[in-house]
Amino acid sequence: MNIGDVAILSGLPAKTIRYYEDIGLVKPLRSSNGYRTFCERDAHRLAFLGRARALGFSIEDCRSLLALYGDEKRASAEVKEIAEQHLQRIDKKIAELTEMRVTLSFLVDACTGDHRPDCPILADLAMKQSDEEQPNQ
Amino acid sequence: MNIGDVAILSGLPAKTIRYYEDIGLVKPLRSSNGYRTFCERDAHRLAFLGRARALGFSIEDCRSLLALYGDEKRASAEVKEIAEQHLQRIDKKIAELTEMRVTLSFLVDACTGDHRPDCPILADLAMKQSDEEQPNQ
């Protein structure tokens, strides 16, 4: 298989697959013309990577997951550990975004959004009028 | 004010403030020794930037917001537009993360996490056993 075929199979762009080779996630052979030659196993690894990335795992997590996947003597605890840490990162990010969302939607609702210059959004970002001295503890 | 003072006032690292000057968000004067000299207005703009960034606005959004802030003839509708678009991006990101979270926490719960190699997390990422042919439409 050439890179184009495995790109279609895995759903990853050819550029991304080349990049994954660069960083050592796949090691396709080369045919005499210099083209990369992917075997079934390579295609499978790439699909695995695509799914792991879609779940938001970092490239380094993916590297570990692939290693565990290839290790028949792995303990599922190791996999679970990685997944749980990732889950915590996701939860943290959701919490951050949700907090932004709360503030932002409050400000958006408070803004009339017309031709006049008065704007609670800018007022909040500027925080000029005495709010500056508000103790936040 | 030197950069260290304004860093404390705005809560931004000095490195970040230099970067903001690089990209034209603040334009501090220079004193004869080459040091940046920040006025009240600069400090105020930097604090504004810190708050806007904390709400997740992109640098380009911040640039627009600062311009609107400085324009006394702005229409609040323009500000609201930027904020609403940002809110949509946040909602989209939360939705993506939540979807990841659902799948991931399902898999984590399904994994015993012990010394044995069997692992539903890896099984899902590999998706070997006939799930591959599952129509997803």
Add this chain to the structure above:
DNA sequence: CTAGAGCTTCCACTCGCTGGAAGGTCAAGC
């Protein structure tokens, strides 16, 4: 006069790709 803190610039690195240029290779059609 010296030590240390603070300031300067510049370059490289992060993460995970993505775009594009310049050029080699292959298969089909004439």
Add this chain to the structure above:
DNA sequence: GCTTGACCTTCCAGCGAGTGGAAGCTCTAG
């Protein structure tokens, strides 16, 4: 045999939003 176009190769640059570090200048206190 030749051309065309699709495919492949490498390499370099850039995204966003900074961060780290090196080398060197300036200021202030003792």
